[in-house]
Amino acid sequence: MDFLTPELHRVLKPGRVAAIHVKDRTVPGGINGFGFQTVSPFSDDCVAHFRKHGFAFLARITVATDVVRENAGTYRLGWSEQCKDGTRHGRGLPEYVLLFRKPPTDRSNGYADTPVAKPxxxxxxxxxxxxxxxxxxGPSVRMVPFDRNLRPVPGEGYSRARWQIDAHGVWRSNGDRPLLPDELRALVKGDKKSIYRGWKAWNLAHGYDHALHVEFCEVLDAEGKLPSEFMLAPPHVDHPHVWTDVARMRTLNMLQQRKGREMHLCPLQFDIVDRAIEDFSMPGEVVLDPFGGIMTVPYCALRMGRRAIGVELNPDYFRDGVTYAEAAAAGGAGPTLFDLVEASAEVVEAAE
Known part of the structure; x- marks a missing residue:
């Protein structure tokens, strides 16, 4: 990385952003010498590393993950272990999108040499x-280019309303309400997809209440509707830097599985890539991913009207990734939300 990161800094346009997708690492008890699993703060190491090589640290976006799926892979957060001894019980590890910026040539105003302008x-x-x-x-309604003295047209361009939502940094406050209101009580009787969607809508429309959340999940469990394979009712947050609405299964691994090919160890969700590309680049520009994998970033970039460069050491991943990139360049569609309809867990996660 001490070779790669300075090269990334060199080829990045002045003032532009490097978005790095990371997750902290779990360290087994037999390796750390403690006898229980701990966490190595890889995201913090990444921040220090990029700053050392001249990047300015802009932000840390938190991407919520499914703690039930994580436990299935690490056995670090087990319910039975929590019952035995709560002191060794960690917490689920989110993913992060770390934003670094190469300083612009002209530092008097902070603007990029080629700004990413929004109309x-x-x-x-x-x-x-x-x-x-x-x-x-309506077709007869008269409109003119933006004039601060006139009313803006909704749904057109980058609005002041959208800026407020994108830029705000205030957490939702707690709400005091009785457990299991009628809407949630009725929701329990639905199918898993309805429960997921209904809980998310409720969660974002009301103040968060931990006791209500626990009670709702306990009632689901009592009804036989609390899966052990994935989290049906995760906590949703409307903070712009905490992404709880990422469809975990919307990855190129869906196509890999369908074609019987090797699945990527750490698939990257389209939601994450699309947001970063939209925020930090313009159509026709080049998007670079030095760790291409099966080329999720180039795939998304090409679909969004950008050019793309991907680098990957694994020849099998590279070969498959080139196939997907070629399909995207030719205008092919990606996996839909319901490509894994056979597995209800994947359908629920991808339903949004």
Whole structure:
């Protein structure tokens, strides 16, 4: 990495962003000498490493993961172990998208040499011509390029409303309410997909209540509807830097599995890649991934109208990745949300 990171700094345009997807590492008790599993803060090491090589650290985006799936792979968070001794019980490890910026050539104003500009919305000439602002804009409604003295047109360009949501840093406050309101009580009777979607909608529409969350999951368990393979009712957060709505199974591994090919060890979700590409690049620009794997980043970049470069040492991964990139370049579609409809766990996770 002491060779690669300076090269990344060299080839990145001044003022542009390197988005690094990482997760902290679990260290087995037999290796750390403690007799129980601990966590190595790889994300913190990554921040220190990139700063050492001249990058400025911008932000840490938290991507929520499924603690039940994680335990199935590490056996670190088991329910039975928690019952035996709560002091050795860790917590699920989220993933992070670390944002680093190469300083621009002109440091007097902080703008990139080639800024990633976003168009402002159009404005109504006369807002009264569109009485219902939630309806599609009528053909006779007059619009002009953005004018701060006029009302903005919803759904057009990068709005001030969207900026507020993207930029805010306030956590949701707690709400005091009785356990299992009627809406949640009725939700328990639905299928898994309905339960997942309904819980997410409830969670984001109301103040979070830990006791209610526990009670809801306990009732699901009593009804025989709490899976042991994945988390049906995870905590959802509306903070812009905590992504709890990533569809965990929307990866190129879905196509790998369908074709009987080797599955990638650490698949990268399309949701994460798409957001980073949209935020930090413009159509026609080049997106580079020095650890291409099965080329998820180039695949997404090509589908979004960018050019892409991917590097990968594993020849099998590279061969498969080139196939996917070629399909994307030719306008082919990626895996749909329901490609793994045979497995209810995957369907629930990808349902959004």
């Amino acid at each position: 402002k919305p159009w404005s109504f000439v006369d807002a009264a011509e569109q009485p219902d602002k939630s309806a599609p804009v």
